[in-house]
Amino acid sequence: MGRKRKGRAISGWVVIDKPAGITSTAVVGKVRWAFDAQKAGHAGTLDPDATGVLAVALGEATKTVPLIADALKAYRFRVQLGAATTTDDASGTVIATSGLRPDRAAIEAALAGFRGQIDQVPPQFSAVKVEGERAYDLAREGEAMDLAARPLWVDSLEITDHPAPDLLDLEMVCGKGGYVRSIARDLGQVLGCFGHVLSLRRIWSGPFDVEDGVTLERIEELARSNDIDALLLPLETALADLPELPATPEGALRLRNGNPGMVLTGGLDYGTQAWASFQGRALAIGQYRAGELHPTRVINPDPE
Structure with a gap:
């Protein structure tokens, strides 16, 4: 039996307005601690002296980091x-x-x-x-x-x-x-x-804008409190540039297990990258092929 991760199984994005004089890695560490999150990462390093958007992913949102890293x-x-x-x-x-x-x-x-x-x-x-x-x-x-x-x-x-x-x-x-x-x-x-x-100063990164950024002072003020989760953006925010394909109930079950699953489509081309949802929540990112999404990353919306 695997060792249980320390911290909360919380997922989402936090947009930090990074100040000068701190590394991106240190910012991620502060955010992870403040949210008591099991897992955290960021989508694009800023130099220590640089300021602006540093998008920090928590939990299952880390699986969407490559999409933001590749974005303009x-x-x-x-x-x-x-x-x-x-x-x-x-x-x-x-x-x-x-x-x-x-x-x-x-x-x-x-x-x-x-x-x-x-x-x-x-x-x-x-x-x-x-x-x-x-x-x-x-x-x-x-x-x-x-x-x-x-x-x-x-x-x-x-x-x-x-x-x-x-x-x-x-x-x-x-x-x-x-x-x-x-x-x-x-x-x-x-x-x-x-x-x-x-x-x-980085003013935006993919869907994340500096105007929506949170200061480290605010993070520290709300750290480990019940109010800090209000700063989280949904995991799905990072998927804004990809088509969303609602999964059928049977397709959702298959996708959760990492298998191709049936989705409802609006006529996407074969091989288009997209994401599958069920009841509005992300299940997987992958390629659309003939009525199914073939997952490359499976997202567990309710991790244990």
Whole structure:
């Protein structure tokens, strides 16, 4: 007989408006403790100095994390032109400077090369693994790495303000795996003046918006109380971009056991990714095939 998990079998999403000065992992730990949850995870790391949306999944909601991790995300950030740093943000040591200050037209022209499908090299101080070790651990030891470029979809990248010759405010919507610090670094290189991130805020991630975010102070205030569950969003919130297929009673039973189950469909194409529900609650995520949902993830709406 397996060991019983400590904590409550509670499921759902909590949108945290992350403050600066704390890691994403530490935020997840605080949320898990506050809810006394058996299991928790997050959908997309924010740098310690970054703020904004950090979506934390509890319980069965952790099975929907990949959907949010793959979703588009939006960032607002300020770039300091004229200096490069070891970390590509303000926490690092300045390693190069330039007196050149490009005008608005030059910046607009350079930004065109950062939209659409691009290749991006992660920062030296990043969580990318190099021969089994994190790049930031190697960077702290003074090791310079030749990190491979990774594909990134940039849906939009626009100037929101240019308050000073050496300050540039941008808003970017991008796909999974994007490093805002790399955008600032590479933009500075293209402009010939160097650059790094001064401040960064994630304003939305998939269906989660910073305006709906909860502060850590509020989490700590309600920790382990009967009122904290009111901060939970339904697990199904993460499924908003997928078609919902109501299951028949017989189909629901089969899906709960991990087998293909009969669903009611509005004419989806064969192979479409969707989720099955029964009485309004998620049962499984999978592929629709000829009247059935073939599950890739089974969700237990009432875990023991």
